[in-house]
Amino acid sequence: MSKTQAGRFFEDFTLNEEIHHALPRTLTEGDAALYQSLTGSRFALQSSETFARAAGYDRIPLDDILVFNVVFGKSVPDISLNAVANLGYAECDFLAQVYVGETLSARSTVIGLKENSNGETGTVYVRTEGLDHRGVPILSYVRWVMIPKRDPNSPAPDAVVPELGKTVERLTIPRHKINRYWNPTLSGSSHFWEDYSTGEKIDHRDGFTVEESEHMMATRLYQNTSRVHFDAHFTKESRFGQRIVYGGHVISIARALSHNGLGNACILSAINGGSHTAPTFAGDTIYAWTEVLSCQALENRKDIGALRLRTRAVKNRPATDFPEKGKDIVLDLDYTVLIPCRR
């Protein structure tokens, strides 16, 4: 048996199989600094200890997308090393806030399998959970990927496609009161939960040009091993003829850009669904705009409310006209943020 991991093919997945992923990872202030330097994240809660304390936290929480990307990275060698496409996300629930010093690990359960009609590939659905050092889940999400079959003639498994919620039903909410000392001058935005309305569209204005070294540094920080991100020699002969930017880096960039317009939406509570609608390459400039899908009051909470948002990232054109379709759109993300109410 080869000692080198070459990744699984479609036949290698079994329904209900639980896969424990390698490489527990202790997160440090170094990771947080690199995340900011590579993505441009500017949310005050994740930048400042004084701000975090005023908002009722003991210390600076780590950026939620950093945590997502680290957990995702662990699952890559077992799930998607040979993936043809990363088709979508659903039911992504941020179950607990993660801090510097935490050691994250991950496991996935195969919850669906469906061979494609061409007989050459199949779709694998997994629920992946990120775990803290005690093994308690801090993140849970479903993703599905297209995986080639090792042998087109191997028999198809019974098709099982999981029913996925369109939103995360019960949001995880911090227990403490959030808005007591929330300072809009310091957060960089004077817009609170009450200021947003369903159907509102926000152009985040700024653009961000991606470089090869940046997306690779981010992706290595997450210990994601998918060769399409790192290997210019190998990808020269691939469909796109070049390295592809890891989709999670595009999510990080879109989230960072959204500060300009959503500066108080510091807490990501759920990703209801999402897809990477086109590839991003080094040299592309990413812009983003957001539609407010709904404004949700939270039971027994007057300090904080939820906004369900749909952010689209586009490349090489501004988002001033709020584009909904087209080859320019590289990310379509439906997610829920928590945002303080006016005091």
Add this chain to the structure above:
Amino acid sequence: MSKTQAGRFFEDFTLNEEIHHALPRTLTEGDAALYQSLTGSRFALQSSETFARAAGYDRIPLDDILVFNVVFGKSVPDISLNAVANLGYAECDFLAQVYVGETLSARSTVIGLKENSNGETGTVYVRTEGLDHRGVPILSYVRWVMIPKRDPNSPAPDAVVPELGKTVERLTIPRHKINRYWNPTLSGSSHFWEDYSTGEKIDHRDGFTVEESEHMMATRLYQNTSRVHFDAHFTKESRFGQRIVYGGHVISIARALSHNGLGNACILSAINGGSHTAPTFAGDTIYAWTEVLSCQALENRKDIGALRLRTRAVKNRPATDFPEKGKDIVLDLDYTVLIPCRR
């Protein structure tokens, strides 16, 4: 009202207005490591805990230019997002040493306004202060920028141009004795205060080629949001047709290069004046040379002296002939360092 910040125009500034900037920022060991990795800084005091302790510090101080750039970054969204040019600095006073764990915030006061004769732009003078977590100033400097008017027909304000000192008058000096255990082998230089003389010229020899990802990573580390540094799509149609390197990154590089010749000048005490005389772009190689403007003994201090220096950074040519003028010069910085005396 749009929720997206698009920056102020000349008409939006009022004399004596105090502007509190967003995003307090807690500095970490991650920031210090990135600063070294991105700039090549090599001063022993900022590299080594054992060296810092021998020099009378409790722990490693953060690089002064890192602190400057973080404070500067906070002021960008309110002051210079639409700036046509960053015209100059003066009276930059480093009031206290900053350490890992400190949370910095910033505020600016408009101290001058003058419309330009073309009626299309004006110069805004601000004094910006960096504050520690208690709100105590740790850095104070004046800068002036050229800002477009929103409407060329709007009336000009009364012209007020502040009188600016040519040097920082009272230098902030560490109270403890610096040179007791200062080891020139470990600092990388055997040249002390007594070894420098007025008029002396030093070529720092080494060159440093700037890459897009490096200047953007540094500039994002400072949460500077000026789009000219990050957006290749937008800048394609701009005057230079490409992204511009943030001037503060060029200061960092020039300061780092100056270690070769000024290795004991570990403490930056003041920036008396400075200007970015030409833009720097990715691909440019930066060299630097320094003229000693004066050697200043400090009252009641035999352990340490001051050197007033003028460092010019040039691009794409060595500085061996000490160039004073020309399009190659990208930075002209007049500043004061503290340097140990021989024991």
Add this chain to the structure above:
Amino acid sequence: MSKTQAGRFFEDFTLNEEIHHALPRTLTEGDAALYQSLTGSRFALQSSETFARAAGYDRIPLDDILVFNVVFGKSVPDISLNAVANLGYAECDFLAQVYVGETLSARSTVIGLKENSNGETGTVYVRTEGLDHRGVPILSYVRWVMIPKRDPNSPAPDAVVPELGKTVERLTIPRHKINRYWNPTLSGSSHFWEDYSTGEKIDHRDGFTVEESEHMMATRLYQNTSRVHFDAHFTKESRFGQRIVYGGHVISIARALSHNGLGNACILSAINGGSHTAPTFAGDTIYAWTEVLSCQALENRKDIGALRLRTRAVKNRPATDFPEKGKDIVLDLDYTVLIPCRR
């Protein structure tokens, strides 16, 4: 005398001379995060505090090659600033594990000198030691470099070529039992010491394309000042017409790639010998393969064994056919790792 260091020439070295290098350097979590982000290192022992504790360590050890590169970097201004070639390494002994918070310094002793027959260059052999904050050696290695003579007519010194061991004789082994809780699922490899055999060849499969900013960031992190890595203007007129990637970065990459096939070989114990057989440039894609030279049981230890390995890094072609010769080979490294035995 110029205050600027321009590096030593062959005549400037004296046999048995001891050179204390500048810039003690305190290593932080920021350095560890950058190392991972720049090299893609994935060994569990260096990634996870929970894993490190289960393996009997108090906390996460720093990557051995990071330590090697930091010590090497200190020696550059005194030894190899003017080197024409970095000819080889031998007898590299990792004497103690290094952790975050340690301050490293370095010294070198000239152990050999031999002028080349052309009279224009000579080979300098040094033993370099890395020291912890107490001055206790934590790393010791020999390297030899080709250095130009300042004056081809200056007399040649008596030729002294040190006798160098082909391996490091007495390996430094952690005292505690390593394999008690070693979890192969978490380490990412189910292959233990018993699973490797002499003569076995392992293709590490993945490729890694090097970018200018990445190798420069890594090399600046090590405070290595050799201008051939940083200065595109200067190197345009040099032999290769461009910047050269620091060889230690190539070692880091090869070691990181080797995780795929050697995932449990978390502890580097010795580098028996090595050479950079061809230059690496930005844009090159690095692959690696390893031959098991020998499997060595350790006296009185049933928890851990040693493998002597020979890893070759190649560029711009996969290593699937285990190439032993050719211009594609950029690194040939003979080293010894410790790897847990099956329980």
